[in-house]
Amino acid sequence: MTTKTHQTETQSTDFKIDISDHGPGRNKPQRVGRKLVLPMFVMALMGFAGGLIVAIIRAAELSDNGVSDTTEVLKHVGAGFMFIGFAAVFAAISFAIARILGEFRAGGGEVQDTIGTKTVNTLKMPASARVFLVGMMMAMMLILVPVILHFVFAADVSDTLASLEQSEERFIVLEGIRRIGVAVYLVSIAFGLATIIKVLRFESIRIRELPAG
Amino acid sequence: MVARMETLTRPAPGLDFRKPSKQRQIGIALGLIGLVLAVIAGIGNFGAAGDVADGTAGETLRWTFGLSVAGFGIVKLGIAVILVGILVRLWLRVASVKETMPQVKAPGDGTADPNGTFTSAWGKATATTSAPTALPIHKMARTMWFPMLAMGFMALMAGLVLALVASGESNPGSVASWFAWAQGTMFLGEAMLLGGIAFLLGSILAAIRDGGGEVQESVGVTVKTLKMPASAKAFVGLMMVGMMLGVAQFVLYIFVATGSSASPGAWFAWLGPLREVSLGVLLSSIVLALYTIGTALGFQFDRMKQIIGTGK
Numbered sequence: 015m016t017t018k019t020h021q022t023e024t025q026s027t028d029f030k031i032d033i034s035d036h037g038p039g040r041n042k043p044q045r046v047g048r049k050l051v052l053p054m055f056v057m058a059l060m061g062f063a064g065g066l067i068v069a070i071i072r073a074a075e076l077s078d079n080g081v082s083d084t085t086e087v088l089k090h091v092g093a094g095f096m097f098i099g100f101a102a103v104f105a106a107i108s109f110a111i112a113r114i115l116g117e118f119r120a121g122g123g124e125v126q127d128t129i130g131t132k133t134v135n136t137l138k139m140p141a142s143a144r145v146f147l148v149g150m151m152m153a154m155m156l157i158l159v160p161v162i163l164h165f166v167f168a169a170d171v172s173d174t175l176a177s178l179e180q181s182e183e184r185f186i187v188l189e190g191i192r193r194i195g196v197a198v199y200l201v202s203i204a205f206g207l208a209t210i211i212k213v214l215r216f217e218s219i220r221i222r223e224l225p226a227g
Numbered sequence: 228m229v230a231r232m233e234t235l236t237r238p239a240p241g242l243d244f245r246k247p248s249k250q251r252q253i254g255i256a257l258g259l260i261g262l263v264l265a266v267i268a269g270i271g272n273f274g275a276a277g278d279v280a281d282g283t284a285g286e287t288l289r290w291t292f293g294l295s296v297a298g299f300g301i302v303k304l305g306i307a308v309i310l311v312g313i314l315v316r317l318w319l320r321v322a323s324v325k326e327t328m329p330q331v332k333a334p335g336d337g338t339a340d341p342n343g344t345f346t347s348a349w350g351k352a353t354a355t356t357s358a359p360t361a362l363p364i365h366k367m368a369r370t371m372w373f374p375m376l377a378m379g380f381m382a383l384m385a386g387l388v389l390a391l392v393a394s395g396e397s398n399p400g401s402v403a404s405w406f407a408w409a410q411g412t413m414f415l416g417e418a419m420l421l422g423g424i425a426f427l428l429g430s431i432l433a434a435i436r437d438g439g440g441e442v443q444e445s446v447g448v449t450v451k452t453l454k455m456p457a458s459a460k461a462f463v464g465l466m467m468v469g470m471m472l473g474v475a476q477f478v479l480y481i482f483v484a485t486g487s488s489a490s491p492g493a494w495f496a497w498l499g500p501l502r503e504v505s506l507g508v509l510l511s512s513i514v515l516a517l518y519t520i521g522t523a524l525g526f527q528f529d530r531m532k533q534i535i536g537t538g539k
Contacts, residue, residue: 028245055514062507069500077493085496096503103510110517117521121528128532129331142255183276186284190272193295197265200302204258207309211251214316218244221323225330 026220029212030138037123038136040116043147047112054106061099068092083173086181090168093185094161097192101157104199108150111206115143118213122220132227137216143209149202156195160188235373236314236430244319250312257305264298286394289406293390296413300383303420307376310427314434321438328446328534335538340449349526351454358440359452361433364463368429375426379419386413403491404484411480414502418473421509425466428516432459435523439530448539453526462515469509476502 032038040048072088079085119136126134163184171181238244268291275287342354353359361369386409393405436452443450476498483494533539 051514051518055511055518058507058511058514062504062511066497066500066504069497073493073496076496077490089496092500096500096507099507100503100510103507103514106514107510107517110514110521113521114517114524117524117528121524121531125528125531125535128535179279182284183279186272186276186279186288190269190276190291193272194266194269197262197295197298197302200299200306201258201262204254204302204306204309207306207313208251208255211248211309211312211316214313214320215244215248218316218320218323221320221327224327 026135026137026216026223029216030140031216032136032138033133034123034136035133037120037127037134039123040120041139044112044116044119047109048116051106051109051113054102054109058099058103058106061095061097061102065092065094065096065099068095081178083171083178086171086178087168089185090164090171090181093188093192094164094168097157097161097164100196101154101161104157104196104203105150105154107203108146108199108206111146111203111210114210115206115213118210118217122217126220126224129224130227131224135220137213140209140212142205142212146202146206146209149198149205153195153199153202156198157192160191160195163188233369236311236318236369236434238315238318238322242315242319244323248312248316250308250315254305254307254309254312257308258302261298261300261302261305264301265295266298268292268295268298285402289390289394289402289409293387293394293409293413296390296417297383297387300380300413300417300420303417303424304376304380307372307420307424307427310424310431314427314431317431317434317438321434321442324438324442324531325445328442328531332446332448332534333536333538335448339539340451342449344454345451347451347453347526348529349453349522350456352526353452353454355450355452358437358444358450361437362455365429365433365436368426368433372423372426372430374423375419376423379416379421379423382412382416382419384416386410386416389413400486404486407480407484407491407495410499410502411477411484414505415473415477418470418505418509421506421513422466422470422473425462425509425512425516428462428513428520431520432516432523435520435527439527443530443534446534448534451530453523456519456522458515458522459519462512462519465508465512465515469505469507469512472501472505472508476505 068088069092072085072092075085075088123134123136167181167184171177271287271291271294275284275291278284278287340354342356344351344353389405389409389412393402393409396402396405440450440452479498482488483491483498488494
């Protein structure tokens with residue numbers, strides 16, 4: 015497989031491409047995406063259900079006894095479960111986008127193979143796809159680290175005013191980090207979808223070149 | 228209305244398929260603006276943590292809530308713009324395939340594949356002589372995506388104003404009421420924005436289906452169309468549940484805001500997670516929509532190879 019950057023106007027040429035003699039199939043992130051999208055989807059639903067159940071228990075406790083160490087523990091645990099759900103659902107969305115990109119890559123190569131073109135031209139991973147992958151990993155960390163800390167801090171709450179205040183402070187800081195994580199995840203998803211636009215543009219150009227071989 | 232939406236999602240006549248997408252650039256720019264707002268709000272939270280002991284953290288937390296949720300909403304708006312760009316590009320791709328397919332397909336043996344239902348590698352499909360008409364859910368998606376996004380964005384901005392008002396209030400009763408309004412309104416807006424995104428994904432599925440049918444009909448082969456997969460049916464179901472939860476949390480927040488609840492603290496304790504679940508369920512429906520798009524594309528590439536290889 016060789017790498018080439020075309021510079022002419024009428025071919026698949028504004029793009030960095032891999033040239034090979036057969037379809038390249040899906041790359042590793044796309045294969046991972048195909049396998050993990052549904053497990054992540056199920057994990058997300060479980061996380062949301064767990065978070066809501068803990069919240070209902072906490073609401074009952076608040077209604078009966080007011081703020082206590084129990085309600086603070088449940089606050090941390092509930093947020094932990096809820097954001098396991100969000101981390102999983104964002105991961106599932108990212109994997110589903112990777113699966114779509116995989117279909118374009120594998121399908122595009124196979125179509126060129128079927129026609130018997132001299133070379134199979136495949137778009138190299140665009141910068142937007144790299145931002146998508148790196149952003150996804152950063153965002154995952156920004157959500158999962160607070161999730162772990164929520165469970166750690168939940169175990170550290172005692173029934174003193176100082177402890178309850180410290181628990182509240184910790185919750186507020188973790189909330190801020192989680193929010194940044196959610197925003198980074200959403201932006202990385204935007205970059206993943208933007209990659210699909212680039213792939214479609216490349217494909218529209220490449221398809222018109224196929225009759226010439 | 229539908230015709231006006233079509234002008235946004237169908238390429239304008241003469242649009243150069245080689246040119247980069249404007250929607251892609253606008254969408255990414257909106258995403259980055261939203262990210263900056265969320266980061267500012269996050270930093271605000273770190274500052275507020277130090278004010279817990281003197282009881283003044285709440286004032287900061289109310290505006291950081293409003294700003295961060297507004298930031299998320301703006302990123303989602305950016306995602307929606309990018310999805311519009313995908314729709315435009317899908318139709319440009321259809322035009323390219325229509326032009327190219329007659330030149331690259333095998334001549335065929337003069338026979339056609341029989342009509343009816345069959346099982347493909349990607350699920351059950353139908354074979355017909357002409358392109359199938361649009362499904363009702365696809366018509367609905369094409370009509371609804373824009374109003375949902377517009378209403379969602381307006382609710383989000385209204386909620387941001389309410390959160391800022393709540394942040395400036397000092398009377399505890401007024402604070403609770405204003406902030407309840409802010410939370411309910413902002414998350415209703417978020418749910419609507421995700422609903423708009425889900426409808427755009429439905430429109431993409433419709434474009435893949437209709438475009439595939441158009442191409443096959445134009446080259447005179449049997450039109451093979453994937454039947455609605457189970458993932459698409461689950462997508463519609465989850466989206467409806469998510470939207471209903473989004474509306475329910477809004478109604479319940481109003482209930483608390485109007486002082487109808489004896490213990491608002493207990494209500495807030497489960498309404499917060501409920502509103503998050505509404506978004507979570509909508510996001511889950513989006514996973515299934517994207518999954519279905521992958522399946523439909525896989526079917527479409529297989530069909531292209533079949534037409535090229537056999538001419539029928």
